[in-house]
Amino acid sequence: MIESIGIYHIGIPVDDIQRAENFYTKILGMTVADRLGESGARLARLKCGAADVVLFQRPRPLERNTLKEDGIAHQAFEVPPEKFDDAVAFLKEQGCYHDGPVVRASGRAVYFFDSEGNYQQLHASR
Numbered sequence: 001m002i003e004s005i006g007i008y009h010i011g012i013p014v015d016d017i018q019r020a021e022n023f024y025t026k027i028l029g030m031t032v033a034d035r036l037g038e039s040g041a042r043l044a045r046l047k048c049g050a051a052d053v054v055l056f057q058r059p060r061p062l063e064r065n066t067l068k069e070d071g072i073a074h075q076a077f078e079v080p081p082e083k084f085d086d087a088v089a090f091l092k093e094q095g096c097y098h099d100g101p102v103v104r105a106s107g108r109a110v111y112f113f114d115s116e117g118n119y120q121q122l123h124a125s126r
Helices: 016-024 066-070 081-094
Strands: 010-014 030-040 043-047 053-055 075-080 095-104 105-111 119-125
Touching: 010 016, 016 030, 016 043, 016 053, 066 119, 081 095, 081 105, 081 119
Parallel strands: 010 053, 075 119
Antiparallel strands: 030 043, 043 053, 095 105, 105 119
């Protein structure tokens, strides 16, 4: 068995690296830590709190229905509980809100799509 001690980064595939970078910085408030364009690969490493989120540009865009093809696979981003309602309102204003809020034992959640059609979650712990 391998003893995994954490997550190095979360990778999200995108069709348009600049459009996705704008979404994750302007909508979710992440900051750009680094950009790389080597060996044909283009990526942007973003800071999300203490974690890294890496946007990986696909070699060619995909035309797909995310929920139909990927199901409910998603990344969940944490927001402070006292800012959850404002965050939901902001997602709605930006036109990317999809569903929720859902109340669970862990807290409240809402689902949205990023600029690339990836299904994502905003979560506020109890």
